[in-house]
Amino acid sequence: MRIVHAADLHIDSPLRGLSRYEGAPVARARSATREAFTRVIDTCLEHDARFLVLAGDVFDGDWKDAHTGLFFLAQLARLTPIGCRVLLLRGNHDFELTRALAWPSHVHEFSAPDGKGRGMHRSFVFPDENVVFHGVSYPTREVKESLLPHYPPKVAGMLNVGVLHTSATGARGASEHLTYAPCSPADLVGHGYEYWALGHVHTHQVLSREPWVVYPGNTQGRSVRETGPKGCVVIDVEGTSIARVEHVETDVMRxxxxxxxxxxxxxxxxxxxxxxxxxxxxxxxxxxxxxxxxxxxxxxxxxxxxxxxxxxxxxxxxxxxxxxxxxxxxxxxxxxxxxxxxxxxxxxxxxxxxxxxxxxxxxxxxxxxxxxxxxxxxxxxxxxxxxxxxxxxxxxxxxxxxxxxxxxxxxxxxxxxxxxxxxxxxx
Ligand SMILES: [Mn+2]
Known part of the structure; x- marks a missing residue:
């Protein structure tokens, strides 16, 4: 069974400053974050993923118009024929989507700690694959306290995946981002889940392998501060344990x-x-x-x-x-x-x-x-x-x-x- 984990897609992020240069491929650069998301969906299809986890900052901010949402839904609809379900968490950039559309039934959104507006959805259980996802969305842009205390204990006998948008201490590139919902890798390891699907820091890195604590990095670099390959990770699950985690490139502009x-x-x-x-x-x-x-x-x-x-x-x-x-x-x-x-x-x-x-x-x-x-x-x-x-x-x-x-x-x-x-x- 495979799970695809992506974060920090920042779909429709403006890529500031790019238009100034004559002959620059501006149109292609502008659509880069969208194309990268298309490649994330391609990756789900290629690997016959059962789940797609989006660990926050899927959007760069509140949608300017309905186009961003319609594009997103059109891509998610490509997952329906293979029965791939989507776990969606809100980060500091997309905690508020005033034009949000109703998600289709295969999309499961985690609630903020207070359950504001959408009820309390902290854990989604999928008995067919023997897996449970736990997550807490951002209620507001600035989350100063650790969200870890809101995460329920491990469900015995199942694969537990924690989805969290966080500044993990000691992560490479963490200093480039504002410190939100900070936590230490040791605390995550100690919580007992088999896999932590992190978001927020844009550099791909594996903070721990037993259990897995992983930043996929962002799906598309957006400035010279984000060099090198960008993508998502494909998680191979055997029973209730993780057999392999592989980074797959999704960037269209490097x-x-x-x-x-x-x-x-x-x-x-x-x-x-x-x-x-x-x-x-x-x-x-x-x-x-x-x-x-x-x-x-x-x-x-x-x-x-x-x-x-x-x-x-x-x-x-x-x-x-x-x-x-x-x-x-x-x-x-x-x-x-x-x-x-x-x-x-x-x-x-x-x-x-x-x-x-x-x-x-x-x-x-x-x-x-x-x-x-x-x-x-x-x-x-x-x-x-x-x-x-x-x-x-x-x-x-x-x-x-x-x-x-x-x-x-x-x-x-x-x-x-x-x-x-x-x-x-x-x-
Ligand atoms: Mn973030």
Missing amino acids: WYDERLVLTADDGLDDLFARVRERLESIDASSGDRLCAVRLTLEGACSAHEAVIEAPERIVDQLRAEARQVSERVWLEKVELATSPVVPLETLRRAPGLIGDLLRHVEVLRTEEAESDLLTLGRALDPLAKKAKRELEELRIDLGDRDVLLRALADAEAILAHRLTAGEPSEG
Whole structure:
């Protein structure tokens, strides 16, 4: 007998910030959470699952309109022919669904602790499969106390599955989420159930195997903070014990947070070649999925000067390269953090003109020289007036000391590179 366990589907989550990039596969990205749920249902059908457990945050929040609910019901209806039943728990995101539709008879929703509105449904018993599910939905967004005291004791002679939306202490990635209904894995283990179907933390992990305490992770990554494969788990049950738990990927768009470290010999052509190579390997390893890649370029390299002289052009060119690699690969963001090959520290200590210049720049960095730095900034006023709109769009304020310090560092790197070009750098 098989059970599919999923959580944190966040169906119709808006995926903020994605629409800004020209050529970005926005429509596909928007529908990603829906497609991932479709794949969860596919997984139930493929494994002939008897139950589908949804452990909270199925929806990202209250439905904007009926479309979300109609889509959800249409997918659940696909389970009816195989007799797969659904156990539904409300988490902090979907505790309240003001437009909720009546669930069909194969959907069983757990009540909140006070039973508000829907009676007390804390345990659902299925004698045909000798299994009982226990769960407590969120009555409100912020559940500060452990919900564990509301869970009934184990029913002897049956498979007991606890469904719980919780911040389990020590779980990987737990710090990325607000702490709700906290509990410790040891308390869950001690409760006596054979399997804890958790939700809330978006990173898949097995906290315990005897008994099983499992986060399936979310079904679809929604930002660069949610990289790597995402999916649900398939639980193999033999009698009243768990034989196997397997993670199955359901994501249709995968996030990558990539760092590429360039070295001294790498010029601009090498930079593009290295990026292309990396994007090709990402594309090859991701199947037919969309890949949203955040790319950080680092390292002291010859390409640095060209990078800081025209960063926007480099980023545009990289987006064009990505597009050529595959239409499935999409550069979500490029961070240019390369540094000059010229050893600034050494040059700064050297006697002569270049040393003097760099030492003067260094003085401008001190707090005592703040007024000099701001004066320097004001020298850019005529330029700032011409580029007023662009600066506003980029939120660049030339009266801001941090902005000026960054500009100073770029100018310093360009100067040092130009003034020492052709000379062997001192090691
Ligand atoms: Mn949650």
